Amino acid sequence: MPDDRSVAVLGVGMHPWGKWGRNFVEYGLAAARDAMRDAGVSWSDIQFVSGADTIRNGYPGFISGATFAQALGWSGARVSSAYAACASGATAIAAARAQILAGLCDTALVVGADTTPKGFFAPVGGERRDDPDWLRFHLLGATNPTYFALYARRRMELFGATEDDFAAVKVKNARAGAANPNARYRQEVSAEEVLASPMVADPLRLLEICATSDGGAAIVLSSMDFARRHGAGSTPVSIPAVSTVTPRFPQTVIEMPNFATDSAVAVGAVDGPAFRRSIAFAAYEEAGIGPEDVDVAEVYDLSSALELDWYEDVGLCKEGEAERLLRDGDTALGGRIPVNPSGGLSSFGEAIPAQAIAQVCELVWQLRGHAGGRQVEGARVGVTANQGLFGHGSSVIVTA
Amino acid sequence: MTTAKTRVPAVEGWFTTDGDTPTLLGSRCRTCGTYAFPAETFFCGNPACEGTAFEQVPLSRRGKVWSYTDARYTPPAPYVAADPYVPFCIAAVELAEEKMVVMGQVVPEVTVDDLHVGSEVELVVDVLYEDEDHEYLVWKWRPVTAGMGVAGA
Numbered sequence: 001m002p003d004d005r006s007v008a009v010l011g012v013g014m015h016p017w018g019k020w021g022r023n024f025v026e027y028g029l030a031a032a033r034d035a036m037r038d039a040g041v042s043w044s045d046i047q048f049v050s051g052a053d054t055i056r057n058g059y060p061g062f063i064s065g066a067t068f069a070q071a072l073g074w075s076g077a078r079v080s081s082a083y084a085a086c087a088s089g090a091t092a093i094a095a096a097r098a099q100i101l102a103g104l105c106d107t108a109l110v111v112g113a114d115t116t117p118k119g120f121f122a123p124v125g126g127e128r129r130d131d132p133d134w135l136r137f138h139l140l141g142a143t144n145p146t147y148f149a150l151y152a153r154r155r156m157e158l159f160g161a162t163e164d165d166f167a168a169v170k171v172k173n174a175r176a177g178a179a180n181p182n183a184r185y186r187q188e189v190s191a192e193e194v195l196a197s198p199m200v201a202d203p204l205r206l207l208e209i210c211a212t213s214d215g216g217a218a219i220v221l222s223s224m225d226f227a228r229r230h231g232a233g234s235t236p237v238s239i240p241a242v243s244t245v246t247p248r249f250p251q252t253v254i255e256m257p258n259f260a261t262d263s264a265v266a267v268g269a270v271d272g273p274a275f276r277r278s279i280a281f282a283a284y285e286e287a288g289i290g291p292e293d294v295d296v297a298e299v300y301d302l303s304s305a306l307e308l309d310w311y312e313d314v315g316l317c318k319e320g321e322a323e324r325l326l327r328d329g330d331t332a333l334g335g336r337i338p339v340n341p342s343g344g345l346s347s348f349g350e351a352i353p354a355q356a357i358a359q360v361c362e363l364v365w366q367l368r369g370h371a372g373g374r375q376v377e378g379a380r381v382g383v384t385a386n387q388g389l390f391g392h393g394s395s396v397i398v399t400a
Numbered sequence: 401m402t403t404a405k406t407r408v409p410a411v412e413g414w415f416t417t418d419g420d421t422p423t424l425l426g427s428r429c430r431t432c433g434t435y436a437f438p439a440e441t442f443f444c445g446n447p448a449c450e451g452t453a454f455e456q457v458p459l460s461r462r463g464k465v466w467s468y469t470d471a472r473y474t475p476p477a478p479y480v481a482a483d484p485y486v487p488f489c490i491a492a493v494e495l496a497e498e499k500m501v502v503m504g505q506v507v508p509e510v511t512v513d514d515l516h517v518g519s520e521v522e523l524v525v526d527v528l529y530e531d532e533d534h535e536y537l538v539w540k541w542r543p544v545t546a547g548m549g550v551a552g553a
Contacts, residue, residue, distance in 0.1 A: 127478070134478060137475060138478040138479060138480075139410060139528065140490060141471050141479040142471075146469055152469075153467045199472050200473060201469045201472065202470045202512045252501070259503050260503065263434050263500040265497075266429070267448065
């Protein structure tokens with residue numbers, strides 16, 4: 001892995017996910033302190049703070065980097081705040097990594113945290129008739145699970161996925177999450193329980209759709225040189241690639257919060273992979289590796305069915321083969337290529353700006369061999385994949 | 401006898417309400433021909449095109465179901481739900497001529513059992529919600545199948 005593209009992950013930390021109902025800053029602060037402790041650095045050592053924003057917690061959420069810096073005590077550190085919907089965490093990591101690779105700083109703290117309302121995500125308040133995210137609720141009653149369900153149904157019709165497959169993903173992730181002290185849901189569930197849970201957006205049931213959670217995650221990044229001087233060994237866990245790609249025109253898969261896809265009349269199909277597939281592949285290319293090199297993956301299972309789409313989109317199998325991978329047990333703990341050993345969103349619920357950072361935290365624990373009862377044996381290379389609405393890709397490669 | 405309520409579109413300029421053949425109103429770029437819905441007014445999505453002139457065009461009234469689902473629980477505001485809430489289906493529909501997929505609610509009474517990927521639907525206008533004086537209208541998809549209930553204008 002080329003060193004000139006890598007930054008070291010000195011430390012990771014989390015505030016457990018739940019429905020705590022407290023100020024999001026509290027979760028971010030706890031995660032940040034946890035990560036700095038893990039890194040063996042103090043707050044005064046941090047030169048750059050990169051916040052992942054939340055849009056549901058007022059002004060402090062829009063300038064989260066400064067909010068967290070103030071909560072840690074103003075230190076003069078430089079600051080950045082990023083919003084990219086579910087991909088905000090990766091965008092914040094990308095900003096910190098770029099600062100370090102450019103030689104503008106040696107150390108950076110990346111933090112994301114959220115406090116979420118109960119139930120379906122609704123658009124932020126006010127009447128906004130020029131905002132597609134407001135209009136899709138008003139004119140269609142299209143919630144986030146609506147879109148997840150469109151993909152799930154399409155998978156059933158095109159590739160023969162079954163309700164049992166979707167339930168099996170939940171069973172797998174609940175088993176892994178039961179071994180994760182930071183997960184919100186820590187109970188195993190049976191396929192029967194999943195299939196007996198209420199239908200929300202056909203074919204997706206309540207236990208197959210990720211909840212909305214409170215939580216916080218943080219990582220401390222540094223230059224490779226700083227890490228070695230700091231005693232992190234000759235090959236610290238590092239990030240050689242971050243993908244924050246956008247779609248290429250025409251984007252022909254319907255995406256939140258849109259009413260329609262792009263029209264392919266003028267230019268025909270995209271020359272190359274569709275958007276979701278381009279996300280991880282851009283990271284592979286930057287890292288100079290391929291999906292065959294990956295030992296463990298954390299993907300954005302907003303629904304149990306969507307996890308199957310990701311198997312294909314991060315290149316673990318060909319299109320239409322995800323069900324076979326699942327049924328063969330390849331993606332379970334102990335399988336050939338475990339996916340979501342953290343328990344995934346299925347066990348965490350979504351704390352939007354923290355989520356892409358939490359995916360990296362999990363891979364770091366896995367690559368260090370510190371993942372306890374959910375350890376993927378001998379993992380050396382991991383990939384995260386995630387997508388934020390309005391066209392935000394998010395993929396991070398982590399290597400040991 | 402109750403006085404008929406005034407029928408008004410729930411959103412201005414997105415669709416026509418003419419008689420039996422309402423249409424969605426999209427835009428077509430005068431430079432490259434790219435369609436958009438809702439209509440674009442100041443940019444063309446095609447990265448190879450810097451067009452700034454767009455014509456308003458009716459979109460195809462029929463298309464094929466790309467995928468579909470339903471809403472078993474009341475969507476949050478700003479959706480205006482009937483009380484008691486009645487679940488409805490939502491379909492994403494491929495329009496062949498425009499080479500795009502457009503979402504819409506499906507007319508009442510249709511369940512997911514009536515829908516299939518690839519099956520044909522057509523556009524109608526129907527009531528989205530109402531208040532004391534008005535019925536607010538929106539476009540919906542209706543399966544093109546003999547025996548389906550007729551909804552809308």
